[in-house]
Amino acid sequence: MIAEAAGELLQRALSLYQDNARATSWLERHLARFAEPLRLAVVGSSGAGKSSLLNALAGDEVAPLKLGDRQVMTWYQGGSAPRALAYPPGGAAPWELGAERTDRRLRVDLSPLSGQQVDRLVVDWPSRQLRDLVLMDTPALDPEAGPQALAGGLTDADAVLYLVRRPHGPELDALRSLHGPPSGWALPVHAMVVLSRADELGAGRVDALISARQVARRYRRTDEVQDLCQDVIAVAGLVASAGRTLSEPEFAALSALAQVPRPDLESRLLSADRFVRADAPLPLKPSAREWLLGRFGLFGLRLATTLIRRGANTVPALAGQLVQRSGLGELRDAIGLQFAAREDVLKARAALLGLEVLLRREPRHGSEQLAAELDRLVSGAHAFAELRVLAALRGGRTELPDELAEDAIRLTGGHGVGLLERLGIEEEVSPAELQEAIQDALWHWREQAVNPALSGVARRAAEVVLRSCEAMLARDPVAP
Structure with missing residues (x-):
């Protein structure tokens, strides 16, 4: 498992850098993240609808929180009661702020922070949606800021929702800067583009979301977008938020x-x-x-x-219809399948990227060997290859025939990462029947991996699908 292998590398790096307090603190934080909920950053420029979408995902009106006219990074996580902490820069102890829930709205007394420097706010909020997910509300992107300033605020995120009105040209510049360099292997399997004001794409018509979904599918297939994200989803964020509350x-x-x-x-x-x-x-x-x-x-x-x-x-009937027609359900499903179901992989990706930077910027005796092992781990990590191929399959970039592409999407975890979901089995079967289904898929994709009728791109995708089948064969056939 990539997460366990990444954790072992981090532990070895801890020994190597034990005399470096800053590096040790960073490594320990990444190790702790493997046991914590997925951190999902919501990113966008001013007017992109960040707060509306975040409120829709949280299920209550919690965002934005501002110090005067300035927004700071705010984390929303599950809790038994409303609570807000303000963390100053430099790792000092946080200040606790007055927080309460009034008619499904968060109220925080930010007055004690007047004139104070704040690194981030952390809010505990009693919400079912936040039990296994931390939502990170980021300050609006500043187009004048450099790439390092944009990426710096997201080092603690495992995955990113990047909100735009239309995913092309300048609107994607910030997303490019968020990805890197530094690493050629770190393709954007952790990012999703959200057309967060999708109703505008349909001129505000009642059927605007139908047009917006067609726009999302079209953009999903463009080279410009495919190199930057896993998927493109259309959502009317304002309607979703209003429906939820x-x-x-x-x-x-x-x-x-x-x-x-x-x-x-x-x-x-x-x-x-x-x-x-x-x-x-x-x-x-x-x-x-x-x-x-x-x-x-x-x-x-x-x-x-x-x-x-x-x-x-009735209120429930209208609220349900608004949420259903807003596209929020599709977004939540995409977050579940592409991010939450693979959170260990995404956390490992973030940790290995950070480790690569540390080893490059602060080399010392023993760091070269660790860097070489990191390269070997990443180059052989099927979990990363599977995510990249899955994104290519969804975007239609693999040149696989349609009848093979849908099968490949399912086998690489596009409909769920469990054995039954990958195999498309909807009812309980015996271990022997499960093994037979895996063997059938294995033989079928072994043939496709060397099929001369397929292009080189398609055969390389088939090789990844084949490895997914081999991985299933190695798993316990009675495991979920």
Whole structure:
């Protein structure tokens, strides 16, 4: 297992650098991370919808937290009760801040931090969504900052959601800088691009997410995007957040709007100015309309009132429909399959990257041998090769015929990393039947790996799939 091998290298590095307090602290933190939940950083420029998406993932309104007009790195993790700690730079003891939960919203008293330097805030929050996941809310990307400044804030992240409006050109520049160099082997298997304001891609129409998903699929196949991430997912973050935290007063206000004749309401939802104008003949006060606009956006208002007219006449019914149509479910599934299910691999990747940097920047007697072993481990790590091929399969870059590509996606863990999920078996089978299914897959992909009808690119992908089958054969056939 790559995680165990990476842990052993870190332990050996600890012995090598035991007289270096900074290196020792870094190595110990990475070793501890293997026993901690996956850390997922949410990254994007100002206006990309970071806070909305983070709130949707957390299930409550927890973000953003700002010191005046400045946002600091904030970690949200599971806890039995609201709690907030502020960590100063340099590793000093944190300050505890007043924190409470009010109507599914986080309230933190940040006044004691006035004039203080803060490295990060850590918030404990009672949420089922945060039991096995730490969400890292990062400050908005500064396009003027250099690559080192951008990447420096993410050294503690295992995986990254990179939010953009459209994944091309300048919007991807920061993502390129986040990946590196330093290492040629460290391809971006830990990153996912999110079209976080997907409703804008469909001009705010009620069916905007259908268009946005088509856009995501198209971008997923472009060379520019494929070299930077595992996947591209479309989400209407504002709608997802509003759906997860919908209140009775908001539902009542939306229901009142839904009673307005459809042509009259649609004419007011053509722009924000028309909707909030004081003389608009609508049943809500301008201040209430402005609040709803901030919570749902024009697309969300069109969608919510349409759903109410179609029968979503309770808070749970409307909330469920909004979340379902926002694309949040697809994003959560992608996070589960591509990140959470492989968290040990991603943590090992982060640790080995950091170890490579340490060995290169602070060489000493014995570090060359450790660097050589690191290179051997990485070059032979099937877990990394499998993730790279899986990303290529999803993007259609392997040149495998369609009937082989779907089988390859499943066998490399695209639908789950358990034996039954990889083999596509949906019911309990005997160990003998399981072994037979693995052998069938093994022989089939052994043939594809040398199939002269396939291109060289396709045969190399088939070799990785074959190694996945061999790894399954070596596993306990009764294990999940």
